[in-house]
Amino acid sequence: MKRLLLIFVVFLGAAALFASDVRRVLDAPMNLGANTTLTITPGQTLSAVLETLQERQWLVSPQRNTLYLRTYARMTGLGTRIKAGEYPLSPGMTALQALQLFESGKTVSYQLRLLEGWTFRQALSAIREHPNIQQTLGDAAEAAILQQLGVEVGSLEGRLFPDTYHFPSGTTDIAVIRRAYDTMTTALQQAWDQRASDLPYASADEALIMASIVEKETGDASERAQIAGVFVRRLQLGMRLQTDPTVIYGLGSAFDGNLRKRDLLADTPYNTYTRNGLPPTPICLPGRAALYAALHPAEGKALFFVARGDGTHAFSDTLDQHEAAVRRYQLKK
Structure with missing residues (x-):
């Protein structure tokens, strides 16, 4: 009986020591510097992730850390729930905290x-130049981008x-464009549904064109509704x-920064000095305030x-x- 009790005590002592070692190893901060990240690719297994942590010498007591983490993950199901992506690892973070992240x-x-x-060209350039956006479109023209989006505009x-x-x-360029397109579509529809009465627009698209003009003409935000009212x-x-x-x-790349009288007389689809009504498309990306002004112009x-x-x-x-x-503010210059 005493022998069994002794064995039991020894077993409890060993279990306590093991549990203490597990806790000490799992609670030990990894060897991480500032601005450290780890990218997990789609389909990457827990074992592969742990191997990466070990190869980069981030783990304290690598063999035991890997064993304990794998066992913990198997018991909790954590290993089956890791998600692909780029993760920020900060100094002081433990391997267990990393797995939970x-x-x-x-x-x-x-x-x-x-x-x-x-303009759309400027927006597309910003998307193409962003180092963290995955480029799939190459130098595709606007028509090809429209085809990929599958939209009828x-x-x-x-x-x-x-x-x-x-x-x-890893987000793709077309995904960013689609998100911005969907956001504008929603914003425009919401603004259109709440528009003032008796506006000279045949559709929400015409309101979008007007909003783009208001956006480009506005230098002081307080004047948006007044400018919209004039137009x-x-x-x-x-x-x-x-x-x-x-x-x-309408002049496009031919515009050199100085608008001349001959430019105002040169007919293009966008020359509102030579043509009636709205131009055929918007001329820029209008913000929410410009959309509102175009659909709630100031009276006067x-x-x-x-x-x-x-x-x-x-x-x-x-x-x-x-x-x-004009004589007071322009010709005197």
Whole structure:
């Protein structure tokens, strides 16, 4: 009886020592430097992940650490729940905490900012130049991108919502474009559903075109609704919009930064000095505020405005008032 008791005590002591060693090893911080990441590829097994940790000499007591982690994962099912992605590993993190992180799917997040007023070409360039976006489109033209998206619009101009997008490494270019496209589609539909009455737009697409013009014309955010009001009244009266940003967009690469009288007379589909109505497409990516202004224009009688030179505009109800404002703010320069 005493012998059995002794064996039992020894067994308990050994178990306690083993449990203590397991806890000590699993609680030991890994050998990690600052800004360390680990990428787990799709389908990678727990054993492969543990081998990587060991090969990079991040584990303290590598053999025991691997054994204990594998056993723990088998008992808890943790090894079957790790997710692919790039993970941030910070100094002081234990291997067990790392496995729990791999299970959570909280990967490194990168960001891309698409700015209000950018053209689709500028947005596409930012996507193509981002080091953490997987490039699959190459130098594909807009028509090929539209085909991949599978959407029935004639152009992607103005169709990407300007915002800051967060995404994990490995996200493809087409996925980013689709996300920005879907975000704009939702924002436009929401704005259209809540639009003011008696607007001169045949569709939400026409409102998007107007919003892009308002975006490019606005220097001071407080004037968006006023600028939209001027253009809406012009449409309602059958007047030409006569807005420089559409002319500049139509000139494309031929625009050298200086808009001349001959440019205003050169007819293109985007020249609102020579053509009635709205241009055929948006001219930039309009933000939410521009969408709202285009669909909630300020009331009033102003039909003209001219830049003061400080980002704001002088608004006029009549041509005589406008010409006086031009002489005051433009010709004096």
